[in-house]
Amino acid sequence: MKFGLLGTGPWAEMTHAPALQAHPDVQLTGVWGRRPEAAVSLAERFGARAYEDVDLLLADCDAVAIALPPDVQAPLAVRAAEAGCHLLLDKPVATTPAAAAQAADAAARNGVASVVFFTLHFSEPTASWIREQANVEGWLLGRADWLSPVFGGSDSPFADSPWRREKGALWDVGPHALSVLTPVLGEVTGVRAARGPGDTVHLALRHESGASSTVTVSHTVPPAMADVTAELRGSTGVATLPVRDEPASDAFARAVDALLESARTGTAHACDIRYAARVTDVLALAEEGLKSD
Known part of the structure; x- marks a missing residue:
């Protein structure tokens, strides 16, 4: 092609x-x-x-x-x-x-x-994890956090991006967080948002399955606290997103x-x-x- x-x-x-x-x-x-x-x-x-x-x-x-x-x-x-x-x-x-x-x-x-x-959804082992959890019933709670130091003191090549500076982490990495939660918990039927320090945003979500979840995203955290995490909790226990380890x-x-x-x-x-x-x-x-x- x-x-x-x-x-x-x-x-x-x-x-x-x-x-x-x-x-x-x-x-x-x-x-x-x-x-x-x-x-x-x-x-x-x-x-x-x-x-x-x-x-x-x-x-x-x-x-x-x-x-x-x-x-x-x-x-x-x-x-x-x-x-x-x-x-x-x-x-x-x-x-x-x-x-x-x-x-x-x-x-x-x-x-x-x-x-x-x-x-x-295209990296491993995260892609396999999302597919596996989508086939498990009984999830009640979810959480996805994407904390990056793009504007927090790192030497990221994306620090000079005008659109990221304008729209912040909500629009840049918020899609990643949602892409972990919605395939498992269902489409979002309600959302509440609150600001944190810098460009940090917290979301509280309701899903069509009846489950609820939270999202925290930021591009302005110090490098020492940067992390990408997600977890699901339900009748079968707790499942944690594995670390993505490929280019x-x-x-x-x-x-x-x-x-x-x-x-x-x-x-x-x-x-x-x-x-x-x-x-x-x-x-x-x-x-x-x-x-x-």
């Missing part, structure tokens, strides 16, 4: 481009970015062509992988779907329900497959596999654009709740 890569930042350079170049069933056809010089550099490094016109790249591809800020990604996903390209997107797919719905509608209308890269590029290669399979079979993936749009809906409700906090 011929892939175009949209985006030239650290995530594209460290994860998307290496995985696409190495995948045996993929040809990395071209790269487009908002900075043409960066697109040239990335394309040369990974043996692809740099495109100045994104629509020309879409016309030359079967699929696109997008590594761009969500509110840049969403309208490009619509254009890609309308050009007949399958979609491998990043989370969040958008930061407004309307933009997410437009992208999901475009994918459905044009019959293209979609996968959104919720990292824990993100390996996980992204599995997301590519998932898109190829969905495109081949016509079967929607669990992490498709419709699921990602529902995640955006929950985060938008939380953001609205924070305005009165």
